[in-house]
Amino acid sequence: MTKEVLGTVVSTIEGPSPSRVDFVVNKGKAHKGMFVELSYSEGTMIAMVDELIKTNRYFERPDSVKTIGEELEKNFPAADWEFLIAKAKPLGVFTDKLIQRSTFPPSPGAKVYVADDEHIKKFLKLDENGMNLGQIQFHDVLMKPNLSKLLQKHLAILAMSGAGKSYCVSVLLEELLSRTDEQGQIAVIAFDTHGEYTCFGEPTKTHTDFSSKTRVIDARNIKLSLAKIPRYLLDKFLSNLTPVQKRELFRIISKLSQEMKSGVGPFNINAIRSEVKELEPKLATALNFALDDLERLNLFGKIDDPSVLEIAKPGQLTVIDLNGLISQKKKQLIVAYFSEKLFNARRQMRVPPFALLVEEAHNFIPESTAAEHALAKSTLRTIAREGRKFCASLILISQRPKRLDVTTLANCNTNIILRITNPNDLDHIKQSSEGVDSNSSSMISSLRVGEAMIMGEAVSAPTFFKVRERTSAPSKHETTLEESAKKFASNKEKQDDEIAAFL
Ligand SMILES: Nc1ncnc2c1ncn2[C@@H]1O[C@H](COP(=O)(O)OP(=O)(O)OP(=O)(O)O)[C@@H](O)[C@H]1O
Numbered sequence: 229m230t231k232e233v234l235g236t237v238v239s240t241i242e243g244p245s246p247s248r249v250d251f252v253v254n255k256g257k258a259h260k261g262m263f264v265e266l267s268y269s270e271g272t273m274i275a276m277v278d279e280l281i282k283t284n285r286y287f288e289r290p291d292s293v294k295t296i297g298e299e300l301e302k303n304f305p306a307a308d309w310e311f312l313i314a315k316a317k318p319l320g321v322f323t324d325k326l327i328q329r330s331t332f333p334p335s336p337g338a339k340v341y342v343a344d345d346e347h348i349k350k351f352l353k354l355d356e357n358g359m360n361l362g363q364i365q366f367h368d369v370l371m372k373p374n375l376s377k378l379l380q381k382h383l384a385i386l387a388m389s390g391a392g393k394s395y396c397v398s399v400l401l402e403e404l405l406s407r408t409d410e411q412g413q414i415a416v417i418a419f420d421t422h423g424e425y426t427c428f429g430e431p432t433k434t435h436t437d438f439s440s441k442t443r444v445i446d447a448r449n450i451k452l453s454l455a456k457i458p459r460y461l462l463d464k465f466l467s468n469l470t471p472v473q474k475r476e477l478f479r480i481i482s483k484l485s486q487e488m489k490s491g492v493g494p495f496n497i498n499a500i501r502s503e504v505k506e507l508e509p510k511l512a513t514a515l516n517f518a519l520d521d522l523e524r525l526n527l528f529g530k531i532d533d534p535s536v537l538e539i540a541k542p543g544q545l546t547v548i549d550l551n552g553l554i555s556q557k558k559k560q561l562i563v564a565y566f567s568e569k570l571f572n573a574r575r576q577m578r579v580p581p582f583a584l585l586v587e588e589a590h591n592f593i594p595e596s597t598a599a600e601h602a603l604a605k606s607t608l609r610t611i612a613r614e615g616r617k618f619c620a621s622l623i624l625i626s627q628r629p630k631r632l633d634v635t636t637l638a639n640c641n642t643n644i645i646l647r648i649t650n651p652n653d654l655d656h657i658k659q660s661s662e663g664v665d666s667n668s669s670s671m672i673s674s675l676r677v678g679e680a681m682i683m684g685e686a687v688s689a690p691t692f693f694k695v696r697e698r699t700s701a702p703s704k705h706e707t708t709l710e711e712s713a714k715k716f717a718s719n720k721e722k723q724d725d726e727i728a729a730f731l
């Protein structure tokens with residue numbers, strides 16, 4: 229079947245040049261974000277339409293349009309003079325074997341076609357065994373990036389609230405959990421701030437059931453081994469102690485750690501209290517207050533529960549549900565502690581390759597905050613910098629990219645960006661990623677819910693796609709205002725009935 233010509237390259241002030249090709253659309257439809265191709269002396273050029281302009285010579289002069297007015301269309305074939313000009317950005321050129329940068333322009337008059345599906349797949353380096361995230365807009369091609377390309381150099385999913393980040397993450401989790409042994413399975417550990425992924429752990433008959441591959445841990449039940457908490461974390465955590473008080477506390481902890489190594493076993497807060505008793509009274513009182521605070525958190529035990537080996541298993545999703553925690557500090561410590569332990573365990577090859585998913589990442593890796601509030605920042609930054617070598621990946625999710633540490637964001641080599649309208653956030657993304665120019669940033673602000681742009685390591689060029697429908701059960705948080713109002717009212721009715729019956 230011969231392909232139908234979409235348009236013809238025209239000569240303008242800017243081009244055709246190796247970086248800009250404009251064409252007039254002859255037949256069919258061109259859209260912003262569509263891939264087109266044309267053959268010329270260098271090979272087959274692939275380009276993306278990034279602007280469309282309609283022109284009509286009859287309507288160019290406001291004075292004549294005003295004078296002749298409606299008569300114009302009656303007496304002249306004005307509509308026949310309407311043209312659609314598509315402005316396209318060349319992305320690369322296929323030669324026999326290679327995909328090269330475009331370094332030479334096609335000639336005016338060259339015929340432009342809608343890009344061939346196979347060419348798009350090859351050009352974007354999509355993978356048949358990759359992660360099916362959805363469908364590329366205007367083409368019958370699934371957005372299936374390769375797993376390593378997508379995650380190994382870290383992924384950031386950025387968008388304003390309600391644009392579909394968690395939905396897109398759920399689709400990604402489904403893909404990760406559906407992989408077979410032969411395809412390679414990684415462990416996924418999700419720090420779930422709002423309990424949006426706990427639904428993966430619940431058995432279901434109406435949706436795809438991932439409960440046998442998911443472990444949900446309520447963060448309220450987590451215990452961290454006091455003996456194993458890195459000194460620097462405890463130091464930041466106890467920021468309101470004086471240097472003298474800290475020195476004494478750490479001396480006691482070191483002493484107990486030594487004893488532990490010689491066979492006494494792990495220690496707890498009570499063991500520290502017995503040592504504190506020996507100190508001079510003023511110091512002892514201050515330290516006891518600090519220990520009271522630690523005890524109230526109900527977070528420290530003799531050993532880790534769960535252990536890193538339990539949470540990082542190939543093909544398993546571990547959801548650490550932080551939703552029930554009120555203390556921000558406790559959330560920070562849990563994320564910091566497990567990130568550090570997981571990364572160390574991975575460096576020693578004690579756990580499988582993993583992806584660490586951090587929701588509301590701007591709270592854990594903020595651009596600027598007092599150190600004691602961002603306990604996990606240094607570890608997550610280290611993973612962003614060095615994780616690639618050890619196959620420890622980050623998936624960072626944020627609705628406030630502006631507040632996310634720019635160095636960490638720059639280390640996320642793939643970005644999936646859904647709708648963002650805040651100009652500060654858009655500027656921040658522009659700073660950290662080369663793929664976003666003013667054209668693509670205007671496209672990002674006009675995306676609808678569930679539409680996304682992916683760019684960076686995973687694909688050869690920024691590409692727009694529609695996130696596919698999820699097959700797992702929807703998050704319980706996805707109720708509408710009406711639904712929850714009705715639920716509240718019916719619960720209240722029931723309660724009133726029960727009270728009436730009781731009385
Ligand atoms: N690809 C999609 N297909 C269908 N519905 C979608 C899609 N993406 C998002 N939605 C719907 O849009 C709503 C918001 O999505 P989601 O909770 O993922 O947003 P979010 O970006 O995570 O928001 P927040 O920042 O508040 O967490 C949900 O009701 C979800 O069902």
Ligand SMILES: [Mg+2]
Pocket residue numbers: 393394395424
């Ligand atoms: Mg969300």
